[in-house]
Amino acid sequence: MHPAGLAVTSCGLLAARCRHFPVCWQKTTLKNLGGFWSVENLGMEPPRMSPVVEPLSWMLGTWLSEPPGAGTFPTLQPFRYLEEAHISHVGQPMLNFSFNAFHPDTHKPMHRECGFIRLEPDTNKVAFVSAQNTGIVEVEEGEVNGQELCIASHSIARISFAKEPHVEQITRKFRLNSEGKLEQTVSMATTTQPLTQHLHVTYKKVTP
Ligand code: HEM
Numbered sequence: 001m002h003p004a005g006l007a008v009t010s011c012g013l014l015a016a017r018c019r020h021f022p023v024c025w026q027k028t029t030l031k032n033l034g035g036f037w038s039v040e041n042l043g044m045e046p047p048r049m050s051p052v053v054e055p056l057s058w059m060l061g062t063w064l065s066e067p068p069g070a071g072t073f074p075t076l077q078p079f080r081y082l083e084e085a086h087i088s089h090v091g092q093p094m095l096n097f098s099f100n101a102f103h104p105d106t107h108k109p110m111h112r113e114c115g116f117i118r119l120e121p122d123t124n125k126v127a128f129v130s131a132q133n134t135g136i137v138e139v140e141e142g143e144v145n146g147q148e149l150c151i152a153s154h155s156i157a158r159i160s161f162a163k164e165p166h167v168e169q170i171t172r173k174f175r176l177n178s179e180g181k182l183e184q185t186v187s188m189a190t191t192t193q194p195l196t197q198h199l200h201v202t203y204k205k206v207t208p
Pocket residue numbers: 071073075076079081101102110111136164165166167170186188190192198199
């Protein structure tokens with residue numbers, strides 16, 4: 001339970017109403033991640049990880065941006081953001097993820113996405129499926145090699161009233177660096193710009 005009496009969900013939505021969010025959320029998450037208090041595990045033993053997703057096990061955990069993420073694009077003023085990445089499994093042969101970004105000063109929610117990361121059994125082929133609050137749904141595919149995952153968009157769809165310019169291509173690289181921190185780099189091409197870096201963020205693990 002969050003100190004303000006709010007139920008803690010894996011998406012952080014209720015805890016986000018706390019004025020100390022996301023710092024408070026980080027402490028709360030740490031206190032409650034005994035494996036029993038998350039929605040997935042309520043009253044149950046923590047699930048055993050499927051061997052299919054073992055090559056991606058270095059991604060598992062709750063991670064907080066440190067330092068804040070850096071946003072760039074030729075059409076945008078450079079910006080900073082906080083982000084919580086929650087990557088988990090429930091014993092199925094896939095990972096579940098949510099990435100929730102916040103304004104670094106006001107802590108107002110910004111970009112959010114969630115989805116699944118699948119591995120083709122007995123290969124290093126990965127599929128990443130994501131739904132974003134901007135109205136985009138996308139599939140990226142690529143390969144995991146050691147502690148590095150490189151993926152590129154395979155299909156992108158959007159709601160009919162999505163803001164322009166539309167994204168036409170997305171590439172991502174995740175890697176675990178030598179300090180044990182997770183890094184994500186996102187590049188995109190839009191209807192007005194060629195493939196260019198949009199985001200780079202380093203996350204510190206906040207779960208054991
Ligand atoms: C794969 C994930 C993402 C995609 C595909 C995406 C796509 C886009 C696109 C197409 C634009 C418009 C660019 C232009 O006007 O030329 C944009 C703008 C922007 N993005 Fe992202 N974005 C992603 C993730 C994020 C994240 C994690 C943040 C963190 C806060 C973020 C923050 C922004 C901001 C602040 C702008 C400019 C203002 C706005 O249009 O809302 N984006 N993004």
